[in-house]
Amino acid sequence: GAVVSQHPSWVICKSGTSVKIECRSLDFQATTMFWYRQFPKQSLMLMATSNEGSKATYEQGVEKDKFLINHASLTLSTLTVTSAHPEDSSFYICSAKRGLDYEQYFGPGTRLTVT
Amino acid sequence: GNSVTQMEGPVTLSEEAFLTINCTYTATGYPSLFWYVQYPGEGLQLLLKATKADDKGSNKGFEATYRKETTSFHLEKGSVQVSDSAVYFCALSPNRDDKIIFGKGTRLHILP
Numbered sequence: 112g113a114v115v116s117q118h119p120s121w122v123i124c125k126s127g128t129s130v131k132i133e134c135r136s137l138d139f140q141a142t143t144m145f146w147y148r149q150f151p152k153q154s155l156m157l158m159a160t161s162n163e164g165s166k167a168t169y170e171q172g173v174e175k176d177k178f179l180i181n182h183a184s185l186t187l188s189t190l191t192v193t194s195a196h197p198e199d200s201s202f203y204i205c206s207a208k209r210g211l212d213y214e215q216y217f218g219p220g221t222r223l224t225v226t
Numbered sequence: 227g228n229s230v231t232q233m234e235g236p237v238t239l240s241e242e243a244f245l246t247i248n249c250t251y252t253a254t255g256y257p258s259l260f261w262y263v264q265y266p267g268e269g270l271q272l273l274l275k276a277t278k279a280d281d282k283g284s285n286k287g288f289e290a291t292y293r294k295e296t297t298s299f300h301l302e303k304g305s306v307q308v309s310d311s312a313v314y315f316c317a318l319s320p321n322r323d324d325k326i327i328f329g330k331g332t333r334l335h336i337l338p
Contacts, residue, residue, distance in 0.1 A: 115269060145325070154315070154328040155270075192263070204269070215326060217262075217270035 112138050115207050119220035124225055132190045132221045134205030140185035141207035145215060146178075149202040162187050195225045212225055228253045232316045232329035239306055240337050246303040247332050249290075249316035257318040259283075259292055259299040260326070264313045273301075273314070308336045 114137040124130045134144060134206050147155040157176075161167040161182035169175045177199075179191040179213040188207075192199055202222050232249040239245060251259065261273040261283070262265030270334060279294035288303045316329040 116227065154330045157327075160325065171276040207269075218330055219267065220288050 113140055113216045115141075115205065115218040117203075117205055120219065122224070123220040124164075124214045124223070126196055126225055127194055129191055129193045130195055130223060131191075132205075133222070134188045134190070134207070134218055136207045136209070136216070139207075139209045139216075139224045141188075142147045142185070142210055143208040144181050144182055144188040144209075145206045146180060146188070146190050147204040147206070148205060149204060149220070155204060158190075192223065195223070199223065200225045204208060204223055228257070228318060228320050228327050230316050230318055230327055231331035232314075232332055234330075234332070235313075236333040236335055238335040240263060240336065241308055242305045243336075245301070245303040245306045245310075245332070245334070247316075249299045249329060251297050251299065251316075251318050253318055253320055254328075255297055256294075257320050259290070260317040260319070261288070261290055261299070261301050261327075262315040262317060264315065264331075269299070285315065306334075306336050308338050310334060311336045317324065 116135045118133045146158045149155045156175045159167045159169045161180050163182050166181035182188040204220040206217045229252045234278045258277045262270045262277045263273045264270045274285040276283040276292035290299050290301045313331045313333045316333045317326050319326050
Protein backbone atom coordinates (compact mmCIF):
# COMPACT_ATOMS: atom_id res chain seq x y z
CA GLY A 112 0.00 0.00 0.00
CA ALA A 113 0.87 3.73 -0.14
CA VAL A 114 1.95 3.87 -3.78
CA VAL A 115 2.52 7.18 -5.54
CA SER A 116 2.86 7.42 -9.30
CA GLN A 117 4.04 10.21 -11.57
CA HIS A 118 3.34 10.82 -15.22
CA PRO A 119 5.19 11.20 -17.42
CA SER A 120 8.41 9.62 -16.24
CA TRP A 121 10.33 11.80 -18.65
CA VAL A 122 9.46 14.64 -20.99
CA ILE A 123 11.28 16.79 -23.50
CA CYS A 124 9.79 20.13 -24.47
CA LYS A 125 10.84 23.20 -26.39
CA SER A 126 11.73 26.45 -24.72
CA GLY A 127 8.69 28.65 -24.20
CA THR A 128 6.16 25.86 -23.99
CA SER A 129 4.38 24.59 -20.88
CA VAL A 130 4.45 21.06 -19.51
CA LYS A 131 2.23 19.38 -16.93
CA ILE A 132 3.37 16.66 -14.55
CA GLU A 133 0.85 14.53 -12.66
CA CYS A 134 1.25 12.99 -9.24
CA ARG A 135 -1.27 10.39 -8.09
CA SER A 136 -1.74 8.47 -4.87
CA LEU A 137 -2.95 5.10 -6.15
CA ASP A 138 -4.28 3.39 -3.05
CA PHE A 139 -4.83 6.09 -0.47
CA GLN A 140 -6.20 9.58 -0.11
CA ALA A 141 -3.49 12.19 0.18
CA THR A 142 -4.35 15.14 2.36
CA THR A 143 -1.06 16.82 1.58
CA MET A 144 1.25 16.54 -1.41
CA PHE A 145 4.74 17.94 -1.85
CA TRP A 146 6.74 18.83 -4.93
CA TYR A 147 10.52 18.61 -4.92
CA ARG A 148 13.20 19.45 -7.44
CA GLN A 149 16.50 17.64 -7.64
CA PHE A 150 19.57 18.74 -9.56
CA PRO A 151 22.37 16.28 -10.37
CA LYS A 152 24.36 15.40 -7.26
CA GLN A 153 22.21 17.73 -5.20
CA SER A 154 19.66 17.08 -2.52
CA LEU A 155 15.92 17.25 -3.01
CA MET A 156 14.72 20.83 -2.62
CA LEU A 157 11.13 21.36 -1.54
CA MET A 158 9.31 23.61 -3.98
CA ALA A 159 5.81 23.71 -2.54
CA THR A 160 3.27 22.05 -0.31
CA SER A 161 -0.29 21.56 -1.47
CA ASN A 162 -3.44 20.61 0.37
CA GLU A 163 -6.51 19.37 -1.44
CA GLY A 164 -8.83 22.20 -2.34
CA SER A 165 -6.59 25.04 -1.27
CA LYS A 166 -3.77 27.08 -2.73
CA ALA A 167 -0.27 25.70 -2.60
CA THR A 168 2.31 27.10 -0.23
CA TYR A 169 5.54 27.85 -2.06
CA GLU A 170 9.02 27.85 -0.57
CA GLN A 171 11.04 31.01 -0.62
CA GLY A 172 12.59 31.64 -4.02
CA VAL A 173 10.15 29.47 -5.98
CA GLU A 174 8.19 31.39 -8.61
CA LYS A 175 4.55 30.49 -8.08
CA ASP A 176 3.52 31.95 -11.44
CA LYS A 177 6.03 29.71 -13.19
CA PHE A 178 5.39 26.53 -11.26
CA LEU A 179 1.62 26.18 -11.04
CA ILE A 180 0.39 23.56 -8.61
CA ASN A 181 -3.16 22.26 -8.53
CA HIS A 182 -4.33 19.75 -5.93
CA ALA A 183 -7.77 19.13 -7.37
CA SER A 184 -8.62 15.93 -5.55
CA LEU A 185 -7.39 13.73 -2.71
CA THR A 186 -5.54 11.54 -5.19
CA LEU A 187 -4.17 13.96 -7.76
CA SER A 188 -1.83 16.93 -7.78
CA THR A 189 -0.36 18.52 -10.88
CA LEU A 190 2.69 20.67 -11.43
CA THR A 191 2.70 22.83 -14.55
CA VAL A 192 5.95 24.42 -15.61
CA THR A 193 4.92 27.45 -17.65
CA SER A 194 7.03 29.01 -20.38
CA ALA A 195 9.77 26.51 -19.71
CA HIS A 196 13.41 27.40 -20.24
CA PRO A 197 16.53 25.23 -20.32
CA GLU A 198 17.34 26.17 -16.71
CA ASP A 199 14.08 24.49 -15.67
CA SER A 200 15.49 21.15 -16.79
CA SER A 201 15.60 18.99 -13.72
CA PHE A 202 14.22 15.95 -11.93
CA TYR A 203 10.86 16.68 -10.30
CA ILE A 204 9.63 14.43 -7.51
CA CYS A 205 6.32 14.45 -5.68
CA SER A 206 5.36 12.92 -2.37
CA ALA A 207 2.12 12.47 -0.49
CA LYS A 208 1.04 12.19 3.11
CA ARG A 209 -1.83 9.97 4.13
CA GLY A 210 -4.17 11.45 6.71
CA LEU A 211 -2.48 12.04 10.04
CA ASP A 212 0.42 9.75 9.12
CA TYR A 213 3.52 11.95 9.12
CA GLU A 214 5.43 9.72 6.69
CA GLN A 215 5.75 10.95 3.11
CA TYR A 216 5.40 8.48 0.23
CA PHE A 217 7.40 9.37 -2.84
CA GLY A 218 6.76 9.05 -6.54
CA PRO A 219 9.48 7.80 -8.92
CA GLY A 220 10.14 11.27 -10.34
CA THR A 221 9.84 12.98 -13.72
CA ARG A 222 12.86 13.99 -15.77
CA LEU A 223 12.18 17.29 -17.60
CA THR A 224 14.49 18.42 -20.39
CA VAL A 225 13.87 21.78 -22.02
CA THR A 226 15.59 22.31 -25.35
CA GLY B 227 18.82 26.97 10.01
CA ASN B 228 18.18 23.30 9.45
CA SER B 229 20.50 21.28 7.26
CA VAL B 230 21.83 17.78 6.68
CA THR B 231 25.33 16.82 5.60
CA GLN B 232 26.19 13.32 4.46
CA MET B 233 29.30 11.77 3.05
CA GLU B 234 29.99 12.15 -0.64
CA GLY B 235 29.70 9.13 -2.86
CA PRO B 236 29.88 6.95 -4.65
CA VAL B 237 30.76 4.31 -2.13
CA THR B 238 31.87 0.98 -3.58
CA LEU B 239 32.09 -2.13 -1.40
CA SER B 240 32.35 -5.84 -1.89
CA GLU B 241 29.49 -8.07 -0.88
CA GLU B 242 29.44 -8.92 2.86
CA ALA B 243 31.52 -5.85 3.74
CA PHE B 244 30.61 -3.54 6.63
CA LEU B 245 28.89 -0.32 5.65
CA THR B 246 28.91 3.09 7.28
CA ILE B 247 27.45 6.20 5.69
CA ASN B 248 28.02 9.27 7.83
CA CYS B 249 25.34 11.87 8.40
CA THR B 250 25.38 14.96 10.59
CA TYR B 251 22.69 17.55 11.02
CA THR B 252 22.05 21.09 12.17
CA ALA B 253 18.67 21.87 13.62
CA THR B 254 16.90 23.88 16.24
CA GLY B 255 14.92 21.98 18.77
CA TYR B 256 14.46 18.22 18.53
CA PRO B 257 14.01 17.06 14.96
CA SER B 258 13.03 13.63 13.73
CA LEU B 259 15.72 11.92 11.66
CA PHE B 260 15.32 9.61 8.69
CA TRP B 261 17.17 7.51 6.19
CA TYR B 262 15.53 7.12 2.80
CA VAL B 263 16.64 4.76 0.04
CA GLN B 264 16.09 5.09 -3.69
CA TYR B 265 16.55 1.93 -5.74
CA PRO B 266 17.15 2.33 -9.49
CA GLY B 267 14.00 3.44 -11.27
CA GLU B 268 11.94 3.69 -8.08
CA GLY B 269 10.77 6.42 -5.73
CA LEU B 270 12.30 7.19 -2.37
CA GLN B 271 11.35 4.77 0.38
CA LEU B 272 11.63 5.32 4.09
CA LEU B 273 14.33 2.94 5.34
CA LEU B 274 14.32 3.82 9.03
CA LYS B 275 13.65 6.66 11.42
CA ALA B 276 14.31 7.91 14.93
CA THR B 277 12.28 10.56 16.68
CA LYS B 278 14.28 11.31 19.84
CA ALA B 279 17.79 11.22 21.22
CA ASP B 280 19.35 7.75 21.68
CA ASP B 281 16.60 6.10 19.63
CA LYS B 282 17.86 3.43 17.25
CA GLY B 283 16.07 2.94 13.97
CA SER B 284 16.49 -0.37 12.20
CA ASN B 285 15.19 -2.11 9.10
CA LYS B 286 16.47 -4.74 6.63
CA GLY B 287 19.71 -5.10 8.61
CA PHE B 288 20.42 -1.36 8.55
CA GLU B 289 20.72 0.63 11.78
CA ALA B 290 21.17 4.25 12.78
CA THR B 291 21.26 5.82 16.24
CA TYR B 292 20.10 9.37 16.99
CA ARG B 293 23.11 10.98 18.69
CA LYS B 294 22.18 14.42 19.95
CA GLU B 295 25.58 15.08 21.53
CA THR B 296 27.34 14.67 18.18
CA THR B 297 24.33 15.70 16.04
CA SER B 298 24.80 12.55 14.00
CA PHE B 299 22.69 9.75 12.54
CA HIS B 300 25.15 7.42 10.82
CA LEU B 301 23.79 4.52 8.78
CA GLU B 302 25.38 1.09 9.32
CA LYS B 303 24.97 -2.44 8.06
CA GLY B 304 27.08 -5.37 9.09
CA SER B 305 27.07 -7.29 5.80
CA VAL B 306 25.92 -5.65 2.61
CA GLN B 307 24.41 -7.41 -0.38
CA VAL B 308 24.37 -6.59 -4.07
CA SER B 309 20.67 -5.76 -3.70
CA ASP B 310 21.60 -2.91 -1.34
CA SER B 311 22.99 -0.94 -4.27
CA ALA B 312 21.00 2.30 -4.28
CA VAL B 313 21.14 5.96 -3.33
CA TYR B 314 20.73 6.69 0.38
CA PHE B 315 19.43 10.00 1.70
CA CYS B 316 19.73 11.23 5.25
CA ALA B 317 16.96 13.64 6.20
CA LEU B 318 15.37 15.51 9.07
CA SER B 319 12.01 16.97 9.91
CA PRO B 320 12.08 19.89 12.35
CA ASN B 321 8.58 19.08 13.49
CA ARG B 322 6.52 15.96 13.05
CA ASP B 323 4.17 17.54 10.55
CA ASP B 324 6.73 19.75 8.89
CA LYS B 325 8.62 19.49 5.65
CA ILE B 326 11.57 17.16 5.23
CA ILE B 327 15.07 18.46 4.62
CA PHE B 328 17.35 16.10 2.72
CA GLY B 329 21.05 15.57 2.43
CA LYS B 330 22.59 15.28 -1.04
CA GLY B 331 22.43 11.51 -1.13
CA THR B 332 25.14 8.85 -1.21
CA ARG B 333 25.28 6.37 -4.07
CA LEU B 334 26.24 2.88 -2.94
CA HIS B 335 27.60 0.20 -5.28
CA ILE B 336 28.00 -3.34 -3.99
CA LEU B 337 30.17 -5.65 -6.04
CA PRO B 338 29.50 -9.40 -6.08
